[in-house]
Amino acid sequence: MDKGGVQASMISITTPGIWFGSADETRRLAREINEYGAKMVSDYPGRFGLFAVLPFPNANDCLKEIEYAFDTLKADGV
Secondary structure: OOOOOOOOEEEOOOOOOOOOOOHHHHHHHHHHHHHHHHHHHHHOOOOEEEEOOOOOOOHHHHHHHHHHHHHOOOOOEO
16 A cells, blocks of 8 residues: 555455355355454554445345444444
């Protein structure tokens, strides 16, 4: 980032997402990715922000991860 002149960056998962056919694996992967991102934000204050990844396609799982991401991890968005 320094070499490229980037002061800050948002951590975000894009296409294709994290759904590969298993709801259990998707929940686990979302949590692991979000916790890793929160650690990056904590380890490098001011350098990173976190857009939490959600475990689609299950709406209830997404709502639980949104709650965890905002309340516990202090994510900037989803």
